[in-house]
Amino acid sequence: MQIVFAGTPDFAAIALKALIEADHEIVGVYSQPDRPAGRGRKLSPSPVKQVALEHRLPVFQPVHFKDQDSRQELAALQPDVMVVAAYGLILPAAVLTIPRLGCLNIHASLLPRWRGAAPIQRAIAAADRETGITIMQMDEGLDTGAMLLKRSTAIGADETGGSLHDRLAELGGEAIVASLEQLATGTLQGETQDDSQACYAHKLSKQEGHIDWRRSAADIDRQIRAFTPWPGTYTDLGDQRVRLHQAQPLAGVATDRPGTILRRERDGIDVQCGDGVLRILRLQLPGTRAQSVNDLINGGKALLLVGQELN
Numbered sequence: 001m002q003i004v005f006a007g008t009p010d011f012a013a014i015a016l017k018a019l020i021e022a023d024h025e026i027v028g029v030y031s032q033p034d035r036p037a038g039r040g041r042k043l044s045p046s047p048v049k050q051v052a053l054e055h056r057l058p059v060f061q062p063v064h065f066k067d068q069d070s071r072q073e074l075a076a077l078q079p080d081v082m083v084v085a086a087y088g089l090i091l092p093a094a095v096l097t098i099p100r101l102g103c104l105n106i107h108a109s110l111l112p113r114w115r116g117a118a119p120i121q122r123a124i125a126a127a128d129r130e131t132g133i134t135i136m137q138m139d140e141g142l143d144t145g146a147m148l149l150k151r152s153t154a155i156g157a158d159e160t161g162g163s164l165h166d167r168l169a170e171l172g173g174e175a176i177v178a179s180l181e182q183l184a185t186g187t188l189q190g191e192t193q194d195d196s197q198a199c200y201a202h203k204l205s206k207q208e209g210h211i212d213w214r215r216s217a218a219d220i221d222r223q224i225r226a227f228t229p230w231p232g233t234y235t236d237l238g239d240q241r242v243r244l245h246q247a248q249p250l251a252g253v254a255t256d257r258p259g260t261i262l263r264r265e266r267d268g269i270d271v272q273c274g275d276g277v278l279r280i281l282r283l284q285l286p287g288t289r290a291q292s293v294n295d296l297i298n299g300g301k302a303l304l305l306v307g308q309e310l311n
Contacts, residue, residue, distance in 0.1 A: 001024070001025065001080035001081055001101070001180070001183070001184060002025050002027045002077070002078060002079050002080045002081075003019065003024050003025060003026050003027065003079060003080065003081055003082070003083060003180070004026070004027060004028045004029075004030065004074065004077055004079040004081075004082045004083070004099065005019065005026055005028075005029045005030065005048075005052075005082075005083050005084075005085075006029075006030035006031070006082060006083070006084045006085070006087040006089075006091075007030075007031065007048045007083075007084065007085040007086055007087050008031050008032045008046045008047070008048055008086060008087055008088050009046065009047055009048070009086050010047045010165075010169065011085060011086045011108070011165060011168070011169045011172065012047070012048050012085035012086045012087070012106075013046075013047035013048045013050070013051045014169035014170060014172065014173050015083070015085045015106055015169070015172050015173045015176055016029065016048055016051050016052070016085075017051055017173065018172075018173025018174065018176065018177050019083065019173075019176065019177065019180075020051075020055055022177045022180075024177075024180065026057055027058070027077045027078070027079060028057070028058050028059075028060055028074075028077045028079070029048060029049070029051075029052035029057045029058065029059050029060070030059075030060045030061070030062070030074075030087065031045075031046045031048040031049045031052070031059065031060075031061055031087075032046055032061065032087070032088050032089065033061045033063060034046070034049070034061070049061070060073060060074075062089075064089060064090075065089065065090075065091060065092055065094070065095045066092070071094055071095060071098065074095065074098055075098050079098065079099040079100070080099060080100045080101050081099050081100070081101040081102065081103070081104060081180070081183065082098070082099045082102075082103040082104070083103075083104050083106070083176055083180075084103055084104065084105045084106070084138065085105070085106040085172065085176075086106075091103060091138065092140075093140050096138055096139070096140070101183060102137055102138065103137075103138040104135055104136065104137060104138065104148065104176065104179060104180075104183075105135070105136045105137075105138045105143070105145070106133060106135060106172040106175065106176050107119070107133065107134045107135075107136050107143055108120050108131070108133060108165075108168045108172065109123065109131060109132070109133075109134060109201070110130065110131055110132045110133075110134060110150055110152055111134040111136060111143060111147050111150075111193055111198075112143075112144075112193040112194055112195065112197045112198040113128070113131075113197065113198070113199060114131075114198075114199055114200075114201040115142055115143035115144070115198050115199070115200055115201065116142065116143065116200045116201035116202060116203070117201060117202065117203040117204075118201045118202065118203055118204045119131070119201040120161055120164050120165050120168060121161045121201075121204060121226040121227060122199070122201040122202075122226070123155060123164075124155060124159055124160075124161060124164060124222055124225055124226035125222050125223055125226040125227075126199075126222075127218075127222060128155055129154065129155055130152055130153070130154055130155060131152070131153060131155055131164070131168070132150055132151050132152035132153050132168070132171065133150065133151045133168060133171045133172045133175045134147050134148075134149070134150050135147075135148045135149040135150075135175050135176060135179040136148060137190055144193060144195070145190075145193075146190030146191060146192055146193070147190065147191045147192075147193060148179055148182075148188050148189070148190055148191075149175055149178060149179045149182070149188070150175075151171050151174065151175045153167060153168070153171060158225070159225060160225045160226070160228040160229075161225070161226050161227060161228055161229065161230070162228055162229045204227070204230070204231050205231065206231045206232075208227070208231065209223075209227050209231045209232050209233040209234050210233075210234060210235070211223065211224075211233055211234065211235045211244065211310075213235070213258035213259035213271065213272070213273055213274065213310060213311070214258045214273075214274040215273065215274055215275075216249075216273055216274055216275035216276055217249035217250060217252075217273040217275065217276030217277055217278040218249045218275075218276065220247070220249070220273060220278050221247050221248065221249040221278060224244050224245070224246070224247050228245060228246075232245075235259075235310040235311065236310065236311050237303060237304065237308060237309075237310055237311075240285065240286060240303065241286055242283055242284070242285060242303075242304070242310070243283065243284040243290070244280060244282075244283050244284075245281075245282040245283060245284060245290045246280075246281040246282035247278050247279060247280050247281055248268065248278070248279040248281060249276055249277075249278055249279075250270070250276060250277040250278070250279055251276055251277075252272075252276050252277035254272060254274070254275070255272065256272045257272065257309065258272055258273055258274050259271065259272065259309045259310040259311055260272045260307070260308075260309050260310075261304060261305065261306050261307060261308050261309070261310065262277065262306065263306065264293075264297075264304060264305060264306050265293075266293060266294040266297055267279075267293070267294070268280055268281050268293050269283075269293050269304050271310060280293060280304075281293060283296065283304075285301065285303065
């Protein structure tokens with residue numbers, strides 16, 4: 001089969017590498033246009049584009065597929081199937097029908113559980129015990145197409161958005177290779193999604209990283225882990241913004257206002273929550289790198305003292 005691949009970030013680049021290693025015939029790679037990056041704000045190619053160039057694959061970077069020229073360019077490749085992973089552009093119906101066997105999407109959730117832009121982080125924040133990869137036949141809806149193949153994995157007690165992303169990226173590569181093998185032999189069968197079981201995984205925003213200490217310690221711990229490394233979580237001490245990188249929920253009866261620092265020792269800083277206590281293990285002060293509480297104390301910082309309130 002002749003394959004066109006469409007993707008942009010690291011998650012998609014892992015899948016593209018898996019297809020290349022499996023010796024599939026990739027006739028074209030689509031990725032979003034280069035974006036400014038770094039201090040110099042120079043245009044930088046996406047991870048998918050970098051992989052494509054390394055393997056001398058033709059790269060296409062349309063701004064959208066609304067015009068006839070971009071669709072004709074895709075059709076000229078005569079793809080049997082288009083594999084899509086975190087591409088970031090909407091594919092209209094006129095594009096979905098160009099490949100002979102349609103478009104397959106690598107989705108980082110056990111559909112229909114989490115549809116939308118941020119299924120990895122939402123699964124952790126919602127205390128899901130399991131997630132995975134679904135290979136889906138794309139249609140005009142948002143992640144509503146028939147489910148073709150699933151691969152599941154447990155969500156660990158210390159799982160972060162970053163660690164789960166990396167595991168699912170590898171799993172996605174394995175799943176799409178297996179799906180294409182079944183597609184080639186005519187054994188890949190679709191299953192209709194149950195819409196009543198679907199949740200929408202809204203796109204992440206930096207504002208969501210603000211910690212509400214009225215929530216339970218367990219909820220805040222999941223928020224910190226889900227939003228690591230991006231968009232990150234933070235709290236304020238007066239006009240000082242403190243970013244939290246690692247914490248541990250503890251049982252405890254409310255003895256003070258939520259956000260009050262109860263304890264400050266080298267093994268952590270304990271903060272009262274609406275239910276339980278959160279022990280901060282790693283944090284970041286303005287203008288510094290992330291550090292352990294032990295390093296914070298060694299540095300002599302007179303911040304985050306017992307009795308102070310975070311908000």
